[in-house]
Every structure is written in C-alpha cells, then in structure tokens.
Amino acid sequence: MAQYKLYGDQELVQLMRSDDEHVLVEIYNRYWDKMLVVAINRLGNQEEAEECVQDVLYKLWSLRHEFSLLKVELSNYLSRAIRNQSFNILDQRHRARVRSENYTPVEDINLLSPERQLIIRELQEQIDNSINALPPQCQLVFKLSRHEGLSNKEIAEKLNLSENTIKSHLKKANKDIQGNMGLLITMVFIHSFFQR
Missing domain, CATH: 1.10.10.10 (Winged helix-like DNA-binding domain superfamily/Winged helix DNA-binding domain)
Structure with missing residues (x-):
C-alpha cells in the first residue's frame, strides 16, 4: 500500500481502470479532508458533507473505466464534483421543504424595500x-x-x-x-x- 503514495494522480487514474481498489483508498486518504471542507462550507452540515464526499468517491469509482484527466488536476475535478453534488443536496433539501406540510411559501411578501x-x-x-x-x-x-x-x-x-x-x-x-x-x-x- 505504501507505494501508492508515490504515484501521481494520472498514474492513480490509470491504475483505477484495472479495478485496483487500493487506488480508491489512496484517493480517499489524499483528498478526503479537502473534499470534506468544501462540502461543509457549502452545506453547513457535517453529516450531509460526509455523505456528499462518499457519493462523489462512489461515482468516481463507478466511472473508473471511462474516467480520465485531461488538462485538469484530480484535486480540481474532485472540488468541482463536490460543488455539484452539494448543489444537488441543497436542491433536494429545498424540494423536501416545499413538499412538507408545514411549509408555506412567502410569495406575496416583498422582503426588500x-x-x-x-x-x-x-x-x-x-x-x-x-x-x-x-x-x-x-x-x-x-x-x-x-x-x-x-x-x-x-x-x-x-x-x-x-x-x-x-x-x-x-x-x-x-x-x-x-x-x-x-x-x-x-x-x-x-x-x-x-x-x-
């Protein structure tokens, strides 16, 4: 496992295509903290942020055979993926609130003078x-x-x-x-x- 720390992102992506699960563990160890910080900043909730990061890593693994890095660093890709997944979670949160029985939309009130x-x-x-x-x-x-x-x-x-x-x-x-x-x-x- 120690040798995976020596690989660059491009090499990890190549190895991931061969279904090497140790690569996912290395990506997790390398980027988990950074991804979690981005998710917490966007979602404001530790549990949702952790789930967001897990979803992104799961999706990365499920796309491993087609995934490639073209002129983008893995950290940038993961940061964008977290941002997009956060937007999805915020959208789901909003939809759930709208559907809830107790939610009454403020339509006619103009909050800005x-x-x-x-x-x-x-x-x-x-x-x-x-x-x-x-x-x-x-x-x-x-x-x-x-x-x-x-x-x-x-x-x-x-x-x-x-x-x-x-x-x-x-x-x-x-x-x-x-x-x-x-x-x-x-x-x-x-x-x-x-x-x-």
Missing part, C-alpha cells in the same frame, strides 16, 4: 460597469475565473498565457473593481446609517 432594491440594482450595475471598463484581456480572464469558475492554470492553458500573467490580470481586475465600488459602497453605508 423599494430603496434596498434600487441600491442592489445600482450595485450590480456598478459592478457590471467596472468589469466592462477593464482592458479586454483582463476582462476575459476575470470572467473566466469568476463566472465560469476556471482555475488559474485552466485559464492559462485556455488563453496560452503563463499562470503569473493570469494572476496579474486578476489582481488588477480586483483592484480596479474595488476602486470603482468604493464611493458607491460609502454612499450605501451612509444611506443605511441615516435610515435607522
């Missing part, structure tokens, strides 16, 4: 304008990162750039967007403070 709705719209507009004001390459990198959820490495490969260039673009984008948001956020804070 017209002023707050306006503030939210203005904030979203300001964010969109700040993103659109970025240089084209910087804007593309930011959207691939934030909207599509790609890692720096994946973006670098997709755009044929270095990871350091991607980091620089993201740093600039965050700095510019935060700079553009500063005044509006101050105004929102002042408005909220005086509405008390």
Whole structure:
C-alpha cells in the first residue's frame, strides 16, 4: 500500500481502470479532508458533507473505466464534483421543504424595500460597469475565473498565457473593481446609517 503514495494522480487514474481498489483508498486518504471542507462550507452540515464526499468517491469509482484527466488536476475535478453534488443536496433539501406540510411559501411578501432594491440594482450595475471598463484581456480572464469558475492554470492553458500573467490580470481586475465600488459602497453605508 505504501507505494501508492508515490504515484501521481494520472498514474492513480490509470491504475483505477484495472479495478485496483487500493487506488480508491489512496484517493480517499489524499483528498478526503479537502473534499470534506468544501462540502461543509457549502452545506453547513457535517453529516450531509460526509455523505456528499462518499457519493462523489462512489461515482468516481463507478466511472473508473471511462474516467480520465485531461488538462485538469484530480484535486480540481474532485472540488468541482463536490460543488455539484452539494448543489444537488441543497436542491433536494429545498424540494423536501416545499413538499412538507408545514411549509408555506412567502410569495406575496416583498422582503426588500423599494430603496434596498434600487441600491442592489445600482450595485450590480456598478459592478457590471467596472468589469466592462477593464482592458479586454483582463476582462476575459476575470470572467473566466469568476463566472465560469476556471482555475488559474485552466485559464492559462485556455488563453496560452503563463499562470503569473493570469494572476496579474486578476489582481488588477480586483483592484480596479474595488476602486470603482468604493464611493458607491460609502454612499450605501451612509444611506443605511441615516435610515435607522
């Protein structure tokens, strides 16, 4: 069993295709903690998070003959799989709540006052304008990162750039967007403070 610790992810995936169950044990030992943290952060429940991780590992094992890693690290794949499984669990949780007898949907109550709705719209507009004001390459990198959820490495490969260039673009984008948001956020804070 000790030799499996020396294998890289690609080698483990290859061995997994030959129905070697020790590979699954190694993947479990290598990534369980990281996967569990992601699941707990999304679900807020230890038991559901553990079940989520088990489901992802079970699915990985059931797909072992077709599964391959193409330009993606196993850790990134598992992180995305946990995210997707968490969304499924949250969706099931919501559906169960809707079906329960005691649940009454709040349809006609608008929880946001017209002023707050306006503030939210203005904030979203300001964010969109700040993103659109970025240089084209910087804007593309930011959207691939934030909207599509790609890692720096994946973006670098997709755009044929270095990871350091991607980091620089993201740093600039965050700095510019935060700079553009500063005044509006101050105004929102002042408005909220005086509405008390």
